[in-house]
Amino acid sequence: MNAIWTIALKEFRDALRNRWILAASLLLALLALSLAFVGTAPVGNVDVSMMQVTAVSLASLSVFLVPLIALMLSYDTIVGEIERGSMLLLLTYPVSRWQIIFGKFLGHTMILSVATIIGYGSAGCLIAYNAEVTTVDDALIFVSLIVTTILLGSAFISLGYLLSVIVKERATAIGLAVAVWLFFVLLYDMAVLGALVVDQGENMKADFVNLLLLFNPADSFRLLNLTGFDSMAALSGMSSIAGRAILPPEFALFALASWITLPLLISGHIFSRREI
Amino acid sequence: MTITSDNNSICLNKVSKWYPSHKAVTDVDLEVPEGCLMALVGHNGAGKTTLMKLILGLIQPTSGRLSILGKNPGDQSVFKYREGIGFLPENISFDANMTGRELITFFSRLKQVNKSRSLELLEMVGLADAMDRRFKTYSKGMKQRLGLAQALLGKPRLLLLDEPTSGLDPAARRHFYDIIRELRQDGATILLCSHVLTELEAQTDAVTVMNSGRVVASGTLDELREQAGLPLSMRITVKEGMSEQVASPLRAQQATITKLNGRHLELECDPQSKMKLLRHLSEAGSDVEDVELFNSSLDQLYAVFSDRKGA
Numbered sequence: 202m203n204a205i206w207t208i209a210l211k212e213f214r215d216a217l218r219n220r221w222i223l224a225a226s227l228l229l230a231l232l233a234l235s236l237a238f239v240g241t242a243p244v245g246n247v248d249v250s251m252m253q254v255t256a257v258s259l260a261s262l263s264v265f266l267v268p269l270i271a272l273m274l275s276y277d278t279i280v281g282e283i284e285r286g287s288m289l290l291l292l293t294y295p296v297s298r299w300q301i302i303f304g305k306f307l308g309h310t311m312i313l314s315v316a317t318i319i320g321y322g323s324a325g326c327l328i329a330y331n332a333e334v335t336t337v338d339d340a341l342i343f344v345s346l347i348v349t350t351i352l353l354g355s356a357f358i359s360l361g362y363l364l365s366v367i368v369k370e371r372a373t374a375i376g377l378a379v380a381v382w383l384f385f386v387l388l389y390d391m392a393v394l395g396a397l398v399v400d401q402g403e404n405m406k407a408d409f410v411n412l413l414l415l416f417n418p419a420d421s422f423r424l425l426n427l428t429g430f431d432s433m434a435a436l437s438g439m440s441s442i443a444g445r446a447i448l449p450p451e452f453a454l455f456a457l458a459s460w461i462t463l464p465l466l467i468s469g470h471i472f473s474r475r476e477i
Numbered sequence: 478m479t480i481t482s483d484n485n486s487i488c489l490n491k492v493s494k495w496y497p498s499h500k501a502v503t504d505v506d507l508e509v510p511e512g513c514l515m516a517l518v519g520h521n522g523a524g525k526t527t528l529m530k531l532i533l534g535l536i537q538p539t540s541g542r543l544s545i546l547g548k549n550p551g552d553q554s555v556f557k558y559r560e561g562i563g564f565l566p567e568n569i570s571f572d573a574n575m576t577g578r579e580l581i582t583f584f585s586r587l588k589q590v591n592k593s594r595s596l597e598l599l600e601m602v603g604l605a606d607a608m609d610r611r612f613k614t615y616s617k618g619m620k621q622r623l624g625l626a627q628a629l630l631g632k633p634r635l636l637l638l639d640e641p642t643s644g645l646d647p648a649a650r651r652h653f654y655d656i657i658r659e660l661r662q663d664g665a666t667i668l669l670c671s672h673v674l675t676e677l678e679a680q681t682d683a684v685t686v687m688n689s690g691r692v693v694a695s696g697t698l699d700e701l702r703e704q705a706g707l708p709l710s711m712r713i714t715v716k717e718g719m720s721e722q723v724a725s726p727l728r729a730q731q732a733t734i735t736k737l738n739g740r741h742l743e744l745e746c747d748p749q750s751k752m753k754l755l756r757h758l759s760e761a762g763s764d765v766e767d768v769e770l771f772n773s774s775l776d777q778l779y780a781v782f783s784d785r786k787g788a
Contacts, residue, residue, distance in 0.1 A: 214575075294584065476536040
């Protein structure tokens with residue numbers, strides 16, 4: 202446990218040093234604030250919580266941005282260190298390869314969490330400060346957005362490790378990271394939609410489509426945020442889907458948790474057998 | 478699976494490592510007793526680094542068995558014994574943005590060495606003034622010294638040093654060998670890869686020469702000299718004009734005169750006939766003013782063995 206923590210702290214310190222955390226926090230804060238103060242302008246003076254509107258827009262944008270940040274953070278963590286030669290030395294220390302993978306994961310998750318909490322959190326506080334009333338529900342929705350965003354990011358960190366342990370060169374990992382991002386964030390949904398159109402509702406029932414969404418961490422995140430709260434579902438125009446209450450949020454939560462743990466475990470397994 | 482070896486820190490038994498493209502190491506037997514300083518020499522690509530990686534458990538042998546400090550290094554579940562190992566890789570690479578102090582603290586935590594001891598080590602290798610600078614600002618020699626400091630963390634029982642003195646200036650080199658001497662007094666076993674052989678001579682107990690992935694010679698320097706059959710050189714100073722007179726009886730003893738002038742003569746002879754020649758010289762009385770003997774150096778031995786193919 203001690204070794205895991207030592208490695209995690211080193212990753213975290215390195216990200217502070219090279220201003221990774223600063224850059225990611227600023228990016229997320231800017232995104233959240235611009236959505237809050239520019240994006241909600243057309244809403245005008247409708248009786249809708251600004252916090253919730255922002256949360257819905259943020260959730261839709263997080264799906265694109267956060268996986269990208271997470272993959273960029275993680276894709277070269279193993280293969281990069283092997284290429285630079287620093288892994289060689291680390292592996293001669295009394296540390297198991299599992300401890301290295303878990304330590305790095307803990308460190309990277311901390312980096313992403315801090316960036317998300319600072320970025321979205323500061324935006325949330327500013328919105329609350331400017332709003333006339335902020336209900337408990339508003340706050341809850343925003344906190345849930347932050348928590349699920351961290352889960353989404355962790356899932357893609359985990360996927361990034363998988364890439365990092367299977368490739369031989371860093372350049373391959375970059376290419377694969379982009380491919381993974383494109384697949385889960387864009388192509389998967391298009392494929393599901395395409396299949397639905399072709400199928401015309403003959404064989405693919407709503408249950409099945411919902412199940413398909415669980416096989417994508419990005420969609421699991423969408424399910425959680427856009428249908429998890431009734432008011433969010435209404436705002437996001439997903440109430441028709443959510444209204445049927447086909448899948449309780451626990452399913453999506455479980456799917457996300459699996460997307461975090463499984464790739465991580467597989468990475469650890471491959472890494473402990475890999476020759477350096 | 479562990480091989481019982483009571484007093485060998487390193488024990489390799491017919492170890493081979495073959496890659497699809499080439500045979501990096503073939504049938505290597507190597508035993509390094511505890512407290513011994515073994516020099517591993519060979520051309521680039523002779524398999525030295527592969528051998529180090531095998532010993533460290535970074536790669537698995539294709540065949541053969543290894544026992545390092547009594548453990549099989551390929552067994553990933555027993556990694557705790559690595560506390561007793563210090564390793565200095567050939568190319569030192571750390572996170573560029575970390576300072577020397579942060580790096581040594583990181584490694585000392587992994588080895589569970591207390592912080593003050595690790596800072597002492599930085600002082601010992603002469604990095605005390607530079608420890609709060611980032612690693613990327615370090616010169617090659619400073620990087621090497623930081624590498625050495627981390628290898629010495631936790632008083633290792635076994636030290637593996639890959640080209641430890643490359644990039645060090647003469648003073649730092651001397652300092653390095655002082656450190657090595659101290660470690661040996663504490664009973665540490667050291668396996669050292671190097672191209673710079675002459676400076677090793679005084680320190681090594683044994684030398685292993687590798688060529689094309691095989692061990693071509695192994696033993697103490699004297700044993701290797703015997704195996705190599707290199708001639709012994711002698712330089713004799715005589716009274717002015719007496720050189721020819723002194724040289725002629727030596728020629729009769731199968732000594733080859735390589736250089737001859739009024740005051741000096743140099744010759745090469747079979748090591749076994751050394752004493753016979755010396756007796757002849759003493760008979761020459763006061764004509765001979767001085768005799769110097771030169772054993773074949775490690776460099777010469779290396780040249781002989783590294784051209785030989787493995788048995």
